[in-house]
Amino acid sequence: MMLDGRSAVVVGGGIGGLAAALALRRTGWAVTVLERAPQIREVGAGLTIMENGLSCLNQLGVGERIRQMSVLQPPAIRRWDGQWLVRATGAAAVRVGTVGMHRAELHRILLEALPSEVVRTDATVVGVADGTVRYADSGGEGEIVADLVVAADGIRSTVRNLLWPEVPAPSYGGSTVWRAVTAEPWTGSDVLGFSWGPGMEFGMGPMVDGRAYWYLAVNAPPGTRHDDQLAAVRALVGDWHDPIPELLAATDPEAIRPDDIYQLATHPASFVRGKVVLLGDAAHAMLPTLGQGAGQAMEDAVVLAAELARTTSITDALAAYDRARRPRARRIANLARLSGAMGQRLTNGALVGLRNAAYRALPPAMTIGTLGVVTNWRAPVLAARG
Numbered sequence: 001m002m003l004d005g006r007s008a009v010v011v012g013g014g015i016g017g018l019a020a021a022l023a024l025r026r027t028g029w030a031v032t033v034l035e036r037a038p039q040i041r042e043v044g045a046g047l048t049i050m051e052n053g054l055s056c057l058n059q060l061g062v063g064e065r066i067r068q069m070s071v072l073q074p075p076a077i078r079r080w081d082g083q084w085l086v087r088a089t090g091a092a093a094v095r096v097g098t099v100g101m102h103r104a105e106l107h108r109i110l111l112e113a114l115p116s117e118v119v120r121t122d123a124t125v126v127g128v129a130d131g132t133v134r135y136a137d138s139g140g141e142g143e144i145v146a147d148l149v150v151a152a153d154g155i156r157s158t159v160r161n162l163l164w165p166e167v168p169a170p171s172y173g174g175s176t177v178w179r180a181v182t183a184e185p186w187t188g189s190d191v192l193g194f195s196w197g198p199g200m201e202f203g204m205g206p207m208v209d210g211r212a213y214w215y216l217a218v219n220a221p222p223g224t225r226h227d228d229q230l231a232a233v234r235a236l237v238g239d240w241h242d243p244i245p246e247l248l249a250a251t252d253p254e255a256i257r258p259d260d261i262y263q264l265a266t267h268p269a270s271f272v273r274g275k276v277v278l279l280g281d282a283a284h285a286m287l288p289t290l291g292q293g294a295g296q297a298m299e300d301a302v303v304l305a306a307e308l309a310r311t312t313s314i315t316d317a318l319a320a321y322d323r324a325r326r327p328r329a330r331r332i333a334n335l336a337r338l339s340g341a342m343g344q345r346l347t348n349g350a351l352v353g354l355r356n357a358a359y360r361a362l363p364p365a366m367t368i369g370t371l372g373v374v375t376n377w378r379a380p381v382l383a384a385r386g
């Protein structure tokens with residue numbers, strides 16, 4: 001049901017853009033997503049979603065589908081040699097409610113929940129002036145006029161660069177991450193949680209199709225690349241605890257993808273400029289050390305739609321979105337930085353020892369409990385304006 005003829009253009013068809021399109025459509029908006037890629041797809045790697053993100057997916061109407069296509073990930077942290085630092089079992093493991101899934105699967109579920117005509121691929125946005133969006137596609141240039149423009153075009157957002165030129169470029173987060181999924185269903189011992197070595201974190205998890213995903217984050221200068229990615233990973237973690245060596249052996253070297261990690265260290269002073277609003281990584285790209293970038297993009301999406309459904313004034317709704325989302329995103333981004341500094345990025349031997357001792361001494365409810373600020377957030381109910 002489309003109300004009032006309100007129309008929105010969403011720039012970018014990533015997880016944030018598709019979530020925004022779904023949220024807006026569920027509250028009565030006509031939406032067009034412009035995505036520059038010729039085909040809409042996500043990279044092949046694992047992704048975790050915590051309860052805050054799951055509550056958004058419920059409001060987007062895909063919660064059940066996500067639960068079917070994901071696997072519960074009990075919190076677990078080990079030292080590189082296998083010594084347990086945090087191990088939650090039973091109710092404590094379930095309470096956190098984090099699930100893992102293939103990132104492409106989440107993306108596909110969001111895409112399939114939208115009518116096919118909503119998303120236009122091969123359409124690169126090249127200009128935005130308030131409600132007018134200019135894009136280039138294989139046929140030349142086109143223009144769409146809308147009541148709202150949602151810039152969900154990622155960390156290197158064109159829209160942000162055009163309308164928020166004062167925001168500094170993304171900065172390097174200090175780490176490279178290798179990510180992969182096993183070629184075949186995983187039959188080895190449990191793939192569970194993540195493990196720390198000095199300046200390194202190896203994480204792994206099961207997927208619903210039986211395969212396992214893993215990642216290795218390492219302190220490294222930007223642009224660090226190797227001809228043989230698998231050999232480079234083996235040289236770093238080939239002697240870590242089981243099942244890490246077997247997991248590497250079960251990985252096709254061609255499937256390993258390295259990425260340098262960047263963040264938007266300075267967030268915009270406002271996420272809103274006229275009818276244009278920033279969302280997801282375009283607004284607040286953060287380090288992946290908390291696994292919250294997509295979660296925060298989904299929070300943005302449902303809050304934006306909920307605020308717009310609350311009032312007839314788009315201006316008031318966008319101001320409310322900005323008030324709600326900027327402090328929250330700032331807080332989570334700071335927490336992600338802290339979590340990285342105390343976790344993967346830590347190299348000082350004495351501090352590593354202290355951290356590990358503290359994690360071993362504290363009950364999991366306390367160490368995991370610090371995530372409450374992230375996971376206790378719940379999405380507002382999405383309903384069209386009556």
Ligand SMILES: Cc1cc2nc3c(=O)[nH]c(=O)nc-3n(C[C@H](O)[C@H](O)[C@H](O)COP(=O)(O)OP(=O)(O)OC[C@H]3O[C@@H](n4cnc5c(N)ncnc54)[C@H](O)[C@@H]3O)c2cc1C
Nearest residue numbers: 012014015016036048125153154280281291292293294295
């Ligand atoms: C190693 C790693 C691990 C991560 N793990 C997790 C995790 O476990 N859990 C979690 O919640 N988050 C995680 N994240 C973060 C998460 O991936 C991102 O925060 C999230 O995908 C951002 O989504 P987005 O839609 O805002 O941006 P993007 O995914 O970057 O999408 C932007 C889209 O806009 C398109 N686009 C760009 N410019 C234009 C243009 N001019 N015109 C049209 N289209 C355009 C792009 O092609 C792209 O499709 C991780 C990130 C990394 C790097």
